[in-house]
Amino acid sequence: MVGQAETMRDVVVVGGGAAGLSAALILARSRRRVTVVDAGTPRNAPAEGVHGLLALDGLSPLELLARGRDEVTRYGGEIIAAEVSAVSRTAAGFAVMTRDGAVLHARRLLVATGLVDELPDIAGLRQRWGRDVLHCPYCHGWEVRDRAIGVLATGAMSVHQALLFRQLSDDVRYFSHDQDLSGPDRSKLDALGIPVISGRVAGLAVVGDRLTGVRLDDDEVVAVETVTVATRMVARAEVFAGIGITATRHPMGSFIAADQTGRTSVPGVWVAGNATDLAAQVGAAAADGARAAAHLNADLVTEDTDRAVARLTNAETVR
Incomplete structure (x- = not known):
């Protein structure tokens, strides 16, 4: 009897966030043997709710994933809680190794590992990340509307970020930190009434469990209720180096390059979600997973059909 480790799946999806689960749902509904391997470290876990997601606005990120897992398994998909340690190519496709020693074999591979937000090394930022230290005006801007918002300059996108949050509050302050501010950018901030606070930022001021300012x-403590920061967004790609998948550098971090269908330059490997699109919100990541899954399934259908034609041709030749 063939054991679980030797079972040939059609697809192994690495990553069980919105993109990975959406892809697995499409594949399972297409009667594909699909397994999702999820390390359980979703990027948006610190957030209280997912926002801007039609009909599900405000739903807990963990509840969204729980519902997604239930839907995938309802159609026969498999979810494995494990961390992938390495991926290698085999004669039949790919072998996916997990840190607990399991080996999963698949004809195709879908990378949906998302990204990691790298924050500046400033005291207090990481501890309050996803609560009152934010980065996306579309994900959390409404929740901090009309508050005193401090924008911490960390790179080329910081002025743009200040302009976006100014749409949500009249009280926005720009902390230049160690970043130079060009004349045109200074004019934009001045025109919108955004004061520029010079000097390096040392940390956050907190009273009890409440953010009170930037130190x-x-x-000196400058009073704010919320801090926004443009993170460096880095694709989780290291474990795929063995099959030739590497991250492409980007001014905002890094991503895994792919065509419009999610197909990478490595045959048999697709990618979806934040691993390839740094700006994708939850809804966009889920849609990206569904699109990649449809194209991936079509690729498998083509291969299955070609094999069937070859078998028929060989049988007719023998006769």
Whole structure:
């Protein structure tokens, strides 16, 4: 009897977030043997709710994933809680190794590992990330509307971020930190009434469990209720190096390059969600997973059909 480790899946999906589960749902409904391997570290876990997702606005990120897992398994898909340690190519497709020693074999591979937000090394940012330290005005902007918002300059997108949050509050302050501010950018901030606070940022000021301000190097505290920061967004690609998948550098971080269908340059490998689109919100990531799954399934259908034609041709030749 063939054991679970030797079972040939049609697709192994690495990553069980919105993109991975959406792809698995489409594949399972297409009667594909699909397994999702999920390490259980969703990017949006600290957030109280998913926003901007039609008909599900405000739903807990963990509840969204729980519902998604139930839907995938309802159609026969498999979910495995494990961390992938390495991926290699085999004669039949791919072998996916997990840290607990399991080996999963598949004809195709879908990468949906998302990304990691790298925050500046400033005291207090990571601890409050996803609560009152934010980055996306579309994900969390409404929830901080009309509050005192401090924009921490970390790179080329920081002025743009300040302009976006200014749409949500009249009280926005720009902390230049160690970033130079060009004349045109300064004019934009001045025109919208966004004061520029000079000096390096040392950390956050917190009273009890409430953010009260930004602390500068000279120990001055500038009162704000929310801090926004443009993170460096880095695709989780390291474990796929063995099959030739590497991250492409980008001014905002890194991503895994693919065509419009999600097909990468490595035969048999697709990618979906934030791993390939740094700006995708939950809804866009889910749609990306569904699109990649449809094209991936079509590729499998073509291969299955070609094999059937070859078998028929060989049988007729023998006769």
